[in-house]
Each structure stands twice: as C-alpha cells, then as structure tokens.
Amino acid sequence: MSTIPGTSASGDNGYSLLGLGVQSEARSSALGQADFLHLMTEQLKNQDPLKPLDSQQFLGQLAQFSTVQGIDSMQSAMGAMASVMESDQTLRAAALVGHDALVEVDSLDLAAGASVQGEITAPSAGPVTVDIVDADGKRVRRMTVEAGAAGPAAFEWDGRDDAGNAIAAGRYAIRAVAGNADPSAEDAALLPFCVKANVDSVSIESTGLSLNLSGLGSFPLSAVRRIG
Known part of the structure; x- marks a missing residue:
C-alpha cells in the first residue's frame, strides 16, 4: 500500500x-x-x-x-x-427624500388632528363610501367621495370626527367601498386605498430599503405606488 x-x-x-x-x-x-x-x-x-x-x-x-x-x-x-x-x-x-410618496395602507398611526390625503381606486364612476375606524373598531367618521371614472379618486380627511372634533392620536383604519354600502360590514368588498406623505429619510434594513414617511412611519420600497 x-x-x-x-x-x-x-x-x-x-x-x-x-x-x-x-x-x-x-x-x-x-x-x-x-x-x-x-x-x-x-x-x-x-x-x-x-x-x-x-x-x-x-x-x-x-x-x-x-x-x-x-x-x-x-x-x-x-x-x-x-x-x-x-x-x-x-x-x-436617497434621491426620493423630500418628495411625496403614495403608499397602499389599510391603517395608519396619526397624530391628534392630523389630516390625510390619498387616493381610492374606484371600480367605476359614482360614489365611494369611506369609514374612518379607531383601534377599538368604532367608526369616527363617514365620508363620501365622488369618483369621476374608474381608477384613482382623490381623497382628503381633515382629521376630524363626524361631530367636527379633532380626533385623538392613535391608530386608525380606512375602509372604502363602492356605492352606498356599509364599509364596516363583514362581507364588504373593500377598495385599495393609498396615502400620500413626504419622504423624510431612507433606511437600509436587513430585508431591504425602507422609506420613512412623515406622520406615517416606515414602509418598504415595494409598498410605494407613486412618487410625486
């Protein structure tokens, strides 16, 4: 051997x-x-x-x-x-800092009396019913948005409840449905909703890049639907 x-x-x-x-x-x-x-x-x-x-x-x-x-x-x-x-x-x-970003959400954390701007994707022309619901599931505001055609319909909430009082700071859900149906119903066909906010900074996370949006918090880059 x-x-x-x-x-x-x-x-x-x-x-x-x-x-x-x-x-x-x-x-x-x-x-x-x-x-x-x-x-x-x-x-x-x-x-x-x-x-x-x-x-x-x-x-x-x-x-x-x-x-x-x-x-x-x-x-x-x-x-x-x-x-x-x-x-x-x-x-x-990093070049996005200072620009407005549109991100799809179903809930968000808001400061007391803070306003919200965004878009609802309407399936067709006509009314869209929107409910603002607090963390306890209680509706604080119901609004109607008129969509001129199928596609994005501009939306704005002034941060006040149905009585005209500024809402308290906390987490709120936004539920939108086509027509005059009840957005809070269990079988409600909810429409996609996007919120617009300013990009304060960009974070490099282990899962990828995140945009830190003013008043909304951190969102992954994949959640951005439009810039500007």
Whole structure:
C-alpha cells in the first residue's frame, strides 16, 4: 500500500500540507489550488508502481477541481454584482427624500388632528363610501367621495370626527367601498386605498430599503405606488 511521506501525527510537514497543526490558525481550512496540485504531485510520486493511478481517474479529479473553482469564482462575481446593485438602489432611494410618496395602507398611526390625503381606486364612476375606524373598531367618521371614472379618486380627511372634533392620536383604519354600502360590514368588498406623505429619510434594513414617511412611519420600497 502506498503512503504519502511526512503525514504522520508527529511531522510538521504533513500537517502543513493538510492545513492542520500549529499553522492552522494562519491558514484557511479549505484547500486552495496550490494545495490541491501539491497533493496530486505527492500522489503521483508515491503511487504503487505495480498499481499506478488510472489516467481517467486522475483527469476526473482535475476536472472536478476545475468545476469547483469555477463555481466559487462565479459565486464571488455574483456577490460583487449584488453589492453594486444594492448600493445603486440605495443611492436612487436617497434621491426620493423630500418628495411625496403614495403608499397602499389599510391603517395608519396619526397624530391628534392630523389630516390625510390619498387616493381610492374606484371600480367605476359614482360614489365611494369611506369609514374612518379607531383601534377599538368604532367608526369616527363617514365620508363620501365622488369618483369621476374608474381608477384613482382623490381623497382628503381633515382629521376630524363626524361631530367636527379633532380626533385623538392613535391608530386608525380606512375602509372604502363602492356605492352606498356599509364599509364596516363583514362581507364588504373593500377598495385599495393609498396615502400620500413626504419622504423624510431612507433606511437600509436587513430585508431591504425602507422609506420613512412623515406622520406615517416606515414602509418598504415595494409598498410605494407613486412618487410625486
């Protein structure tokens, strides 16, 4: 049986070859191209003369190593490309600061008496009934928006209840339905609703970019329906 000299537990050379021992702290635990070729050379030098290494097996080992090296290089290139794309996206998002962003919501946190501007996606021309509901599910305001055609219909709420009093700070849900139906009904077909707010800043989160909207909080970039 053939052996590779210098690989005993007491030999430093063997441990250096395999990346083990006292030198392991200064070297990577993974075999590099030079280490692989060194091992292949030692294998050829110490093969059994009566049973030499099969040439097809040797070529197969080389092909395997080349494939792994190619995959590693491709992964590194893709990682670098992703980093560049992320940096470019961050710079583009930073240019949104100071602009108005339209984001789709079903509820939002409001300061006392704060107003809300936005759009309701109407299915057709005609009235749209809108309810403003507090965190306890109590309706504080009902409004009617007249849609001139199918598509976005402008909406504005002055932050007051049905009695004309400024609402208290808190979380409010906005429910809109076509026609004169009750938006608070369980089977109500709610319409998409978007709120407009100014972009104060941009945050880089582990899940992606987020826009910090004045009076609304943080929203992922994917939630933005329109800028300006």
